[in-house]
Amino acid sequence: MARPTPTHPVDGRFGAYGGKYVPETLMGALIELEDMWHEAKADTLFQLELAGHRHAFVGRPTPLYAATRLSSHFGGAHVHLKREDLCHTGAHKLNNAVGQALLAVRMGKKRVIAETGAGQHGVAAATVAARFGLDCTVYMGTEDMRRQSMNVRRMKLLGAEVVEVTSGTKTLKDATSEAIRDWVTNVQTTHYIIGSVVGPHPYPEMVRDLQRVIGDEARDQYLSVDGKLPDVVVACVGGGSNAIGIFTAFLDDKEVALVGVEAAGKGVKSGQHAASLVGGRPGVLHGSYSYLLQDGDGQVLPTHSISAGLDYPGVGPEHAFLNDTKRVEYVAVTDKDALAAFKLCTRLEGIMPALEPAHAIHYAGVLAREMGPGGRILVCLSGRGDKDMDSVDGG
Amino acid sequence: MVAERTRLEDALRAKGDLKLVAYMMAGHPNKKRSIEVGKRLAGSGIAALEIGIPFSDPLADGPVIQRAGQVALEHGMNVTAALEVASSIATEGVPVVLMTYINPILAHDPRRFAAEAAQAGVTGVIVPDLPVEESEPVAGWLRSASLDTVFMVAPTTAEDRMATICEHSSGFVYCVTVTGITGARKELPAGMKELFEQVRRHTQLPIAAGFGISRPEHMKALRGTADAAVVGSAIVNEIDQGRDPVALVKELLKGCR
Numbered sequence: 001m002a003r004p005t006p007t008h009p010v011d012g013r014f015g016a017y018g019g020k021y022v023p024e025t026l027m028g029a030l031i032e033l034e035d036m037w038h039e040a041k042a043d044t045l046f047q048l049e050l051a052g053h054r055h056a057f058v059g060r061p062t063p064l065y066a067a068t069r070l071s072s073h074f075g076g077a078h079v080h081l082k083r084e085d086l087c088h089t090g091a092h093k094l095n096n097a098v099g100q101a102l103l104a105v106r107m108g109k110k111r112v113i114a115e116t117g118a119g120q121h122g123v124a125a126a127t128v129a130a131r132f133g134l135d136c137t138v139y140m141g142t143e144d145m146r147r148q149s150m151n152v153r154r155m156k157l158l159g160a161e162v163v164e165v166t167s168g169t170k171t172l173k174d175a176t177s178e179a180i181r182d183w184v185t186n187v188q189t190t191h192y193i194i195g196s197v198v199g200p201h202p203y204p205e206m207v208r209d210l211q212r213v214i215g216d217e218a219r220d221q222y223l224s225v226d227g228k229l230p231d232v233v234v235a236c237v238g239g240g241s242n243a244i245g246i247f248t249a250f251l252d253d254k255e256v257a258l259v260g261v262e263a264a265g266k267g268v269k270s271g272q273h274a275a276s277l278v279g280g281r282p283g284v285l286h287g288s289y290s291y292l293l294q295d296g297d298g299q300v301l302p303t304h305s306i307s308a309g310l311d312y313p314g315v316g317p318e319h320a321f322l323n324d325t326k327r328v329e330y331v332a333v334t335d336k337d338a339l340a341a342f343k344l345c346t347r348l349e350g351i352m353p354a355l356e357p358a359h360a361i362h363y364a365g366v367l368a369r370e371m372g373p374g375g376r377i378l379v380c381l382s383g384r385g386d387k388d389m390d391s392v393d394g395g
Numbered sequence: 396m397v398a399e400r401t402r403l404e405d406a407l408r409a410k411g412d413l414k415l416v417a418y419m420m421a422g423h424p425n426k427k428r429s430i431e432v433g434k435r436l437a438g439s440g441i442a443a444l445e446i447g448i449p450f451s452d453p454l455a456d457g458p459v460i461q462r463a464g465q466v467a468l469e470h471g472m473n474v475t476a477a478l479e480v481a482s483s484i485a486t487e488g489v490p491v492v493l494m495t496y497i498n499p500i501l502a503h504d505p506r507r508f509a510a511e512a513a514q515a516g517v518t519g520v521i522v523p524d525l526p527v528e529e530s531e532p533v534a535g536w537l538r539s540a541s542l543d544t545v546f547m548v549a550p551t552t553a554e555d556r557m558a559t560i561c562e563h564s565s566g567f568v569y570c571v572t573v574t575g576i577t578g579a580r581k582e583l584p585a586g587m588k589e590l591f592e593q594v595r596r597h598t599q600l601p602i603a604a605g606f607g608i609s610r611p612e613h614m615k616a617l618r619g620t621a622d623a624a625v626v627g628s629a630i631v632n633e634i635d636q637g638r639d640p641v642a643l644v645k646e647l648l649k650g651c652r
C-alpha cells in the first residue's frame with residue numbers, strides 16, 4: 001500500500017482518518033460518487049466549465065488585500081486577507097456548491113439537499129440549485145434558523161425548501177444527521193451537497209479539491225505582491241473547508257506555518273465550545289473517523305459557539321491527519337475574542353467579517369504581536385458578516 | 396466462509412412459518428422496564444430479540460427509534476448498562492442480537508465489547524454504520540468471541556457487493572427492504588422478493604427482512620420468501636405508549652403461520 005499523503009487519500013483515508021461509516025444503502029452512491037468525481041476531475045471540459053462558473057458566477061479570483069490598519073494595530077506585522085467574503089453569496093461555500101452542482105447535473109440527479117449551520121452553505125446550495133434548475137431542500141436546526149434568520153429568507157427566495165430540524169441540539173450536527181437520513185431515503189434521485197470537508201469518503205477529498213482554489217490563488221497572489229511566501233497562514237476551522245482550501249497549496253512549503261483556529265466558545269475548559277481537535281478525541285460521526293467531541297460512552301456532546309458555522313462537534317479527517325503529523329497547528333479562540341476581532345476589522349478596515357473568520361483574525365493578532373513588524377501573515381477571510389448582525393448587536 | 400451453523404442461524408431459519416425478530420431499545424423507557432419488557436418478549440414466541448444500544452446520532456433510524464434512544468440516554472443508558480439488560484433477558488433462552496452504532500463500540504473498546512457481549516450471553520451484533528469495507532478489526536474481535544456478525548444488504552446494493560456482504564455475514568443476512576431509515580410503513584415495497592432471491596444466490600444463511608415491517612399482513616406477504624421478519628419501530632412505539640408489546644407480537648405471529 002502506498003503511504004498516505006495529505007493530498008492523496010489511500011483507500012478513502014488520510015492516515016487512520018476518514019473512511020465510509022454509513023448505512024449500506026448509501027455505499028453504492030458513495031462508490032459511484034468517487035468514480036464520477038475522479039472522472040470529472042480528469043475531464044478537461046468539466047474543468048473548463050467549472051472555471052467559467054468560478055469566474056463569471058462566483059466572482060473569482062478573489063483579491064488578496066493588505067489590511068494595513070489592522071497590521072499597525074497589531075504592532076506592525078503584515079496582515080493580508082484572502083477575500084472570500086467577496087465571493088457571490090458572501091462566503092467560500094459557493095466554490096464547493098458550484099462544483100458539486102455541476103457534478104449532480106453530470107450524474108443526472110434532479111434534486112440536491114444540503115445541511116447548513118450559518119446558512120452560508122444553505123444559501124450557496126440554494127443558489128446553485130436555482131442556477132442549474134435543480135430542486136433543493138436545506139436542513140437547518142431551529143437554533144440556527146433563529147440566529148441566522150436573514151439566510152433563511154434568502155434560501156426561501158431562491159426557491160429552496162428549508163426544513164427545520166428540532167432534534168438534539170437543534171444546530172449543524174442534527175441538521176447534518178437529518179440531511180443524511182434524507183439521502184438514505186432518496187439516494188436514487190438526489191445528490192447530497194455536503195458543505196465542508198467532512199462526511200464519508202469521497203466528500204472530504206472532493207470538497208478539498210473544490211476549495212483548494214482559495215490557496216492556489218492566494219499563493220500566487222502573495223508571491224506576486226511580496227516576492228516570497230507568508231510566514232504563516234491562518235484560517236478558522238468548523239468542518240474545515242476554508243482552512244483546507246487555503247492550506248492545501250502551502251502543504252509542501254515547509255517554511256510556511258499553518259494554523260487552524262477552532263471555536264473555544266466560553267473557553268475550552270468550560271466544556272462549552274466546539275474545538276474538536278483541541279478538546280476532542282477520535283471517533284465516528286457522520287460517516288467518517290476523525291476528532292470528535294464526545295463523552296466517555298462515545299455519545300456526541302452538545303457544542304457551543306457564537307458562530308453557527310463553527311458550532312459543530314466534528315472536523316474533517318484530513319485535519320485530524322494534519323494535526324497528528326503536526327503539519328498544522330490547531331488552536332482555539334473564544335466567543336469574546338472573536339466578537340472583538342469582528343468589531344476591530346469592521347472599524348479599522350471597513351470590512352465586516354463573518355463571525356467564523358473573526359476567530360482567525362483574532363489569532364492573527366496574537367501571532368502578529370509575537371512576530372513583530374517583520375512578520376507576514378495570511379488570513380483566510382472566509383465570509384462576510386452581514387448574516388451576523390443579530391448576534392453582534394450594538395457597538 | 397466455512398463455518399459451523401450457529402444458534403442464531405438455527406433459530407431464524409424458516410421451517411414453513413416465517414420467524415419473527417423483535418427489536419427493543421435497552422433503557423427505554425428506563426432500564427428496569429426494558430428488562431421486564433424484554434423478558435416478556437422473550438417468552439412471546441419470537442425467534443430472536445434485537446436489543447438496541449442507544450447512540451446520540453443514529454443515522455439509520457427514524458423518529459420512533461431516535462426518540463427511544465434519546466429517552467434511554469437521558470436515563471444514563473450506555474454499553475455497560477445495556478449489556479446488563481441483554482444479560483438479564485438472555486437468561487430467558489431467547490437468542491439476543493445487539494444493534495448499535497460504531498462509535499459507542501469504539502469508545503468502549505471493541506475487544507472488550509466483544510468479550511463482554513459474549514459473557515452476557517449475546518449471540519450476534521449488527522452495526523448499521525459499519526459496512527464490510529470498514530468492518531475490521533471490530534468484526535474480527537466479535538468473531539473471536541464467537542459472536543455472529545450480521546451485515547446488511549440494501550435495495551441499492553450492487554451484485555458484487557452482495558457476494559462480499561454475504562461472505563462476511565454469519566447468523567443471518569439482514570435485508571433492508573426499503574431505501575430509507577427505520578420506521579413503520581403501511582405498504583411493503585415492491586421488488587422485495589427479487590432482492591431476497593438475489594441474496595439467496597450468494598448465501599445459505601437465513602434471510603431476515605427489516606425496516607418498515609409492522610403489520611400482520613406484512614408477515615403474510617413475507618412468508619415463503621424471507622426466513623424472518625424484523626419488527627422494530629412498531630414494537631418500540633407500543634413500549635413508548637406504555638402498552639405491552641406482546642399483544643402486537645401475538646397479532647404479528649398469526650400472520651407468520
Ligand SMILES: Cc1ncc(COP(=O)(O)O)c(C=O)c1O
Pocket residue numbers: 091092093117118119120121195196197236237238239240241242243308309310354356357382383384
Ligand atoms: C464564512 C464561513 N466561514 C467558515 C465556516 C466554517 O466552515 P468550514 O470550516 O468548512 O470552512 C462557515 C460555515 O458556515 C462560514 O459560513
